[in-house]
Amino acid sequence: MSLKGKVAIITGGGTGIGFGIARVLAEKGVSLVLAQRRKEPLEEAATRLSTFTSVLPLQVDIASISEAETMVEKTITAYGRLDLLVNNASITGPPALRSILDSDSDHVDQVVDVNLKGTFYCSRAAARQMVRDRRGGNIIHISSVGAYAAQQYASLYCATKAAQVALARSMALELAQHGIRVNCVAPGDVPVHTVDAAATPPIKFQRNTPWVRLGAPQDIGHAVAYLASDEAAFVTGTTLIVDGGWLTY
Numbered sequence: 001m002s003l004k005g006k007v008a009i010i011t012g013g014g015t016g017i018g019f020g021i022a023r024v025l026a027e028k029g030v031s032l033v034l035a036q037r038r039k040e041p042l043e044e045a046a047t048r049l050s051t052f053t054s055v056l057p058l059q060v061d062i063a064s065i066s067e068a069e070t071m072v073e074k075t076i077t078a079y080g081r082l083d084l085l086v087n088n089a090s091i092t093g094p095p096a097l098r099s100i101l102d103s104d105s106d107h108v109d110q111v112v113d114v115n116l117k118g119t120f121y122c123s124r125a126a127a128r129q130m131v132r133d134r135r136g137g138n139i140i141h142i143s144s145v146g147a148y149a150a151q152q153y154a155s156l157y158c159a160t161k162a163a164q165v166a167l168a169r170s171m172a173l174e175l176a177q178h179g180i181r182v183n184c185v186a187p188g189d190v191p192v193h194t195v196d197a198a199a200t201p202p203i204k205f206q207r208n209t210p211w212v213r214l215g216a217p218q219d220i221g222h223a224v225a226y227l228a229s230d231e232a233a234f235v236t237g238t239t240l241i242v243d244g245g246w247l248t249y
Contacts, residue, residue, distance in 0.1 A: 001229045004029030007079045008228070009071065011035045011062050011122060012089030014045035016192030017142060020217020021086055021224050026052035028225060033075045035060040035089065054079075062089050062118035072125040081133065084228045085126040087119040087164070088142040093192070096157040108156060115160035119167065123182075127175055136179025138228045141168050142220065143184045145243050161186075165239050172237030181236040185223045188243025190215035209244030 008025055012018035013034035022032055022045065031054040036042035039059055046057035056078050060071045075082050090096075091111045098107050123139050130137035146158040147165050165184050172182040191214055209215075223242045226232055241247060 001028070001225065001231055003225060003229060005031075006083040006228070007031045007033070007075065007081050008084035008086060009033040009035060009075055009082065009122075009126065010086045010088055011060070011118070013086070014038070014042040014057070017187060017190055017217045017220050018086075018088040019045050020219075021088060021142075021221040022049055023052075024218055024221030024225050025084075025228075026055070029053060030084070031079055032056065033058060033071070033078070035062065035071050037061055037089075062122050063113040065121050068118070068121040069125045071122070072129050076129060081135065082126060082129050082137065083135070084138045084140070085122060086140050086142065086224055087122055089118060090115050090142065090160075092144070092157065097153040098156070099153055100155045103156060111156050111160060115157070116163050116167075119164055123167070123171060127171070127178075127180060130180050131175075131178045134178075136181075139168075139171065139175075139180065139182045140224055140227055141165075141182075141184045142224075143168075143186045143239060145186050145188045145241065145247055147186055147239075148241075148247060168239070169237045176236060181227075181232070183227045183232075183236060184239040185220055185227065186239050186241045186243070187220050188215050188241075188246040190217060190220065192217065208249070209246045210248065211244040213244065215242065215244060 008030050013022045014036040026049045033056045035058050042057045046055045049055045091114045141164040143164040144161040147162040168182045168184045
């Protein structure tokens with residue numbers, strides 16, 4: 001599986017699952033653009049990954065149309081091409097949790113703006129560039145098993161993750177004529193947040209898998225690498241569930 005020489009944008013690539021994806025791609029010789037709102041983790045991740053590959057760190061708010069477009073423009077200026085966009089940035093974990101009875105408009109806007117609108121804006125900017133370049137490309141949304149299984153206090157989060165799956169299917173249909181494949185990865189339980197038990201309501205979420213372990217960010221990275229590779233050349237409009245069998249329960 002060779003990805004050497006490819007260029008990838010990873011939103012939210014400085015932390016958590018995004019960093020795990022970036023690490024796997026970096027080790028395979030992919031040049032990276034890490035897009036993150038917070039400067040400190042972004043710069044730290046870029047420093048760590050620069051031992052493997054070329055890394056361009058960019059502070060980006062993906063919910064901004066102009067910033068999403070500028071992110072792609074800066075990628076082309078730096079590398080001259082764009083082969084892969086990984087829409088990983090998301091409001092997830094404790095910040096995404098809110099009872100539907102207590103969700104105010106600010107919370108709704110924040111989750112939808114990042115998880116759905118941000119995914120759409122970044123995808124549109126990347127797809128337009130890929131069409132102009134006539135090389136084809138790959139767009140991968142990082143969804144969640146929450147798109148398929150109900151999670152208490154996560155109604156809005158689950159809805160946006162299901163929307164990413166639907167978005168990928170329609171994008172795949174539309175962009176196939178341009179040689180652009182669009183897929184999703186739906187991670188299971190991959191702990192990346194420090195949870196304040198006193199501040200977080202008890203959640204009905206079974207944290208067991210047939211593999212008797214939780215997922216790791218690199219597990220998602222390897223799934224992304226496969227979908228971005230030529231070995232997956234006939235795979236588009238699909239969602240690869242990477243949950244250790246959690247949905248089998």
